[in-house]
Amino acid sequence: MTTDTAVADATAAEDGAQPPATPSRSRRRRRQLWIFLAPAVLLNLVWGWYPLATSFVLSFTDARLRGDVTFTGFESYERMINDPLVAQAFRVSIIFAVLSIVLTFVVPILVAILLMEMPRRTMRWMMLLWFLPLSSVGTAILWRYVYNTDYGLLQSIATGLGFDRQPFLNSSDQVLFWLVIPGLVLYGPGLIYLATLQSVPTSYYEAAEIEGAGFWRKIWTISLPRMRPVILMMLMFAVIGNLQQFEWPMLMTDGGPGGASRTAVMYVYDILNQLRYADATALSILLFALIMLVVAVMRFAIREDPDAPPRRSLRELVTRKGDH
Amino acid sequence: MTITASRLTKRFGDKAAVDGVDFEVGESEFFVLVGPSGCGKTTTLRMIAGLESIDDGELRMNSVVVNETRPRDRDIAMVFQDYAIFPHLSVHENIAYGLRSRRLASSVIRQRVPDAAATFRIEHLLRRKPRQLSGGERQRVALARALVRDAQAYLYDEPLSNLDAQLRHQAREDILALHQRQRKPTVYVTHDQSEAMSMADRMAVMRSGRIEQVGTPRELYENPVSTFVAYFIGTPSINLFQATLRAEVEDVWLEAPAFSLRLPPSRARALAGHVGGPITAGIRPEDLHPPRQAPFEVGEHNTMTARVDLVEPTTAGSTVYATMPGPAGDLDVAASFGARLPDRFVGQEVPLAVDLEKVHLFDAVTERSVLVDARAA
Numbered sequence: 001m002t003t004d005t006a007v008a009d010a011t012a013a014e015d016g017a018q019p020p021a022t023p024s025r026s027r028r029r030r031r032q033l034w035i036f037l038a039p040a041v042l043l044n045l046v047w048g049w050y051p052l053a054t055s056f057v058l059s060f061t062d063a064r065l066r067g068d069v070t071f072t073g074f075e076s077y078e079r080m081i082n083d084p085l086v087a088q089a090f091r092v093s094i095i096f097a098v099l100s101i102v103l104t105f106v107v108p109i110l111v112a113i114l115l116m117e118m119p120r121r122t123m124r125w126m127m128l129l130w131f132l133p134l135s136s137v138g139t140a141i142l143w144r145y146v147y148n149t150d151y152g153l154l155q156s157i158a159t160g161l162g163f164d165r166q167p168f169l170n171s172s173d174q175v176l177f178w179l180v181i182p183g184l185v186l187y188g189p190g191l192i193y194l195a196t197l198q199s200v201p202t203s204y205y206e207a208a209e210i211e212g213a214g215f216w217r218k219i220w221t222i223s224l225p226r227m228r229p230v231i232l233m234m235l236m237f238a239v240i241g242n243l244q245q246f247e248w249p250m251l252m253t254d255g256g257p258g259g260a261s262r263t264a265v266m267y268v269y270d271i272l273n274q275l276r277y278a279d280a281t282a283l284s285i286l287l288f289a290l291i292m293l294v295v296a297v298m299r300f301a302i303r304e305d306p307d308a309p310p311r312r313s314l315r316e317l318v319t320r321k322g323d324h
Numbered sequence: 325m326t327i328t329a330s331r332l333t334k335r336f337g338d339k340a341a342v343d344g345v346d347f348e349v350g351e352s353e354f355f356v357l358v359g360p361s362g363c364g365k366t367t368t369l370r371m372i373a374g375l376e377s378i379d380d381g382e383l384r385m386n387s388v389v390v391n392e393t394r395p396r397d398r399d400i401a402m403v404f405q406d407y408a409i410f411p412h413l414s415v416h417e418n419i420a421y422g423l424r425s426r427r428l429a430s431s432v433i434r435q436r437v438p439d440a441a442a443t444f445r446i447e448h449l450l451r452r453k454p455r456q457l458s459g460g461e462r463q464r465v466a467l468a469r470a471l472v473r474d475a476q477a478y479l480y481d482e483p484l485s486n487l488d489a490q491l492r493h494q495a496r497e498d499i500l501a502l503h504q505r506q507r508k509p510t511v512y513v514t515h516d517q518s519e520a521m522s523m524a525d526r527m528a529v530m531r532s533g534r535i536e537q538v539g540t541p542r543e544l545y546e547n548p549v550s551t552f553v554a555y556f557i558g559t560p561s562i563n564l565f566q567a568t569l570r571a572e573v574e575d576v577w578l579e580a581p582a583f584s585l586r587l588p589p590s591r592a593r594a595l596a597g598h599v600g601g602p603i604t605a606g607i608r609p610e611d612l613h614p615p616r617q618a619p620f621e622v623g624e625h626n627t628m629t630a631r632v633d634l635v636e637p638t639t640a641g642s643t644v645y646a647t648m649p650g651p652a653g654d655l656d657v658a659a660s661f662g663a664r665l666p667d668r669f670v671g672q673e674v675p676l677a678v679d680l681e682k683v684h685l686f687d688a689v690t691e692r693s694v695l696v697d698a699r700a701a
Contacts (some may be wrong), residue, residue: 206375207408211469212396212425221421225412306412309453 059281076282086283088259089267090290095176096249096263097242104183105238109231112193113223131191140251143182144169147252169253172260179248179261189234193227200226228306236298243291325476326350327372327509331381334367341367343533344381349477352507354500358520359530359556366481368530369513373402373479385477396425401475403499405482407466409454415441415465416450422473440472443505444498460491464498471502478503478510484519496523517557521545529553546682551691554606554684560643560658562606566651566688571599578605578683582648582655583628588680594695595685604691606684609643612659618677626678630657632669641665646674 062072080086111130115123146153147168158166169175200222208218224231246265249255255262255270262270264287271280303311327349334342342364349355357365370376371383374395383390390398401422409418417424419437441447444464454462463483470478480499484492500523503510514520520527521541528538529552537549541557548554554562567580576592576599578585585605587595595603615622630646641661647654659676685694 201406201408203404203406203408204410206373206395207402207404207410208421208425209375209395210373210400210402211422211473213421214396214425217425221413222410225410228412307453307455309456310414310451 055281055284058277059285061278063277063281064275072278076278077286080279080283080286085259085262085267086264086286089262089264090287092176092249092260092262093243093245093264093287096180096245096261097239099176100180100183100242100245101235101238103180104186105235107184108187108190109193109227111187111190112197113219115190115194116197116223127191127194130187133188134186136186137247137251139182139186140248144252147178169261170257172257175253175257175261179252182248192230192234196227196230197223225306229304232298232302232304236295239294239298240291243287243294325386325509326384327477327511328384328387329368329372329381330384332368332371332378332383333380334364334371334376335379340533342371345530345533345535347528347535347538349509349511351509354503354510354512354523354525356512356514356520356524356527357530358514358517358527359536361515362532363530364533365513365515365530369479369481369511372477372511373400374398399476400479401470401473401477402479403463403466403470403481403483405485407462407483407486409462409465409469411454413453414450415446415452415454415457418454418465419450419468419472421469426473436472437468440468443471443502444468459487460495463487463491463495467495467498467502471506474506475508477508478506480510480512482514483512484514484516499523518559521557529556547693547696548606548684549693549696551604551606551686554686554693558608558610560609560660562608562684563612563657564686565605565607565655567603567605569595569599569601569603578603578685580605581651582630584625585628585678585680585683586625587683590681591683591685591695598685598687598694602688603694604686604688606686607678608682608684609658609660611679611682612657612676613679614661614663614665615675615677617661617663618679620677620679620681622677626680627675628678629673629675630659631673632665632671635665635667635670637664644674646676 059076060071060073061069062075063069115126115130118126149155149165149168149170152168154168155166158164167174168178204222204226205218208222213221244265245263246269249261249263249266250269253261255266264283268280268283268287271283329345329347332342332345333340345364345368347355357368359365367376371378374390374393378391385398410421413421416437419440420433423433423436438447438450441450444467446461446464446468449457449461449465454465457465463486466483483499484495487495496519499512512520512523524541526538526540527544529536529544531552537544537553539547544553544557548557551564555564565580567578570577570579570584576587576595578587613619615627620626628648630648632644632646634645636643636645638660641663642665644659644661644665646657646659648657649655657676665674686692687694
């Protein structure tokens with residue numbers, strides 16, 4: 001079908017005065033729809049849904065590299081749940097996620113708010129400096145040197161300030177803390193917050209100024225509420241991403257010392273290297289379930305839309321006291 | 325309180341958006357800044373609010389210079405064109421915003437917010453979010469927020485431009501009611517001259533960063549200092565004609581291709597230097613009458629003839645759009661009649677009696693009024 005006839009069709013559908021499309025024409029249009037959708041659907045099926053479904057099936061078998069595959073029910077799940085290393089890995093992942101969100105999540109938000117206060121020109125320069133797309137792997141490798149206990153930058157600072165020599169990544173108590181710290185200099189999400197802030201009408205701030213609001217009140221009553229949906233979305237991504245953390249511990253500590261930084265995904269990777277496919281997929285599915293649970297709770301507990309009318313309590317719904 | 329602006333100037337780059345503006349807003353005066361878009365009226369208002377820095381000149385409130393005073397310390401209330409009510413706060417919290425900023429006791433807030441809301445008939449909406457309100461209701465929230473604080477001055481930036489005609493009328497009354505109640509100096513910006521005419525105690529017509537004329541609506545209507553003010557004020561707009569002045573014995577005649585009018589002695593006296601030369605004559609549609617209904621003697625000396633193109637009924641009578649021959653093609657003429665002109669006159673030549681006492685005369689080159697300047701001198 002040429003563009004011209006497509007346009008003609010569209011106008012015909014709009015003014016409604018034309019006779020309705022014949023069945024053959026609507027079938028043709030549906031076929032057209034599928035042709036356009038096919039590449040995306042196909043890619044998703046092959047690389048997304050098929051592996052997911054396969055893993056799910058595999059997790060209920062005794063699949064190995066070779067040999068027959070037999071259905072074993074929840075055997076691998078049982079094995080995984082009873083594996084003390086799994087419990088440790090999940091704990092590491094959860095602590096890593098909590099630490100990383102507590103210590104680093106707010107930073108890009110502050111950076112964005114700070115940048116908005118700067119003159120336009122300065123802001124452009126600062127954006128260039130701060131939102132440079134840093135390689136996550138490169139950052140990890142760099143920080144491995146910073147943390148080096150013999151010649152690392154941090155060690156010389158610590159001893160220079162008169163502290164004892166610090167173990168950093170070699171301490172099983174401290175390792176997760178130090179692993180999270182490099183996240184402080186990744187301001188990438190700040191760009192998203194900045195874009196959000198720039199879309200807030202300036203008249204809101206002007207009205208607030210005239211109404212007597214100072215700097216902090218403007219941030220608290222305008223900037224943050226306007227950013228809320230984006231902050232919550234980013235928080236969701238941060239939770240999902242951090243629970244699946246792999247590369248930083250892998251690159252900086254390889255899970256050490258003694259598994260103190262071995263995350264859930266790293267353990268999946270270890271098991272896969274032992275060619276225990278069923279166990280690895282079972283563990284992945286467990287992690288997947290945990291993440292889904294957390295996300296579901298977050299979605300339920302936190303209201304994203306700041307402009308929506310307040311939720312009515314059950315009692316109000318029953319007694320119809322709300323003014324709607 | 326009074327607001328005094330002297331030589332107020334704002335530059336954007338090397339262009340002056342506001343170029344040395346002078347005016348004074350008296351105690352409890354409703355002052356309107358009006359002009360076409362880009363004339364600097366909103367920038368002027370924003371300088372008063374403190375939202376725009378002042379590049380030159382002085383702004384005084386109660387004779388204290390406030391050029392450098394922060395907006396929140398000027399104790400003013402402002403209603404924005406887009407209302408600028410916060411979508412994430414309930415109506416109650418929007419109205420209470422300024423009170424909370426100033427840390428008023430919550431018992432006071434609980435009392436004053438419903439009061440202000442009741443003034444604008446939104447007391448039943450206090451718990452709603454702005455999204456659940458209509459445009460008119462949103463604007464009343466903005467008005468209530470301005471009222472609740474008892475500010476020292478009120479500023480309005482085209483507050484009616486986002487409302488439909490019906491609501492606009494209601495909102496106009498609400499704003500005037502608020503003003504009646506507070507009796508505080510008010511600066512109101514609009515591009516709509518009829519809004520300005522009906523609301524202002526005094527008004528300033530602005531044009532490319534300067535004030536063209538300040539005065540009461542009546543003064544501006546009756547004695548415009550320039551063709552710009554004359555044309556900007558009044559609907560339909562004033563009819564402007566190019567003409568020459570011819571002296572004949574004791575009289576001065578206004579000569580145009582399609583008409584000759586004998587100017588009354590009161591006007592003629594002011595014209596001494598212009599006789600024999602070109603002049604721009606302005607005749608308001610209201611000052612053209614059907615000869616039989618004219619409230620003055622009608623004769624050869626004060627009648628012109630035009631061919632009726634269109635008769636538009638109005639509430640009072642009709643607006644007649646006609647044409648008459650001009651130096652280069654036909655000239656359009658509008659006339660507002662107090663009575664209905666029957667449609668059968670369309671296409672016909674009709675005589676129009678001119679109220680000569682109300683003819684405006686402007687210098688053909690400078691476009692300044694010949695009459696008003698002479699009077700001022």
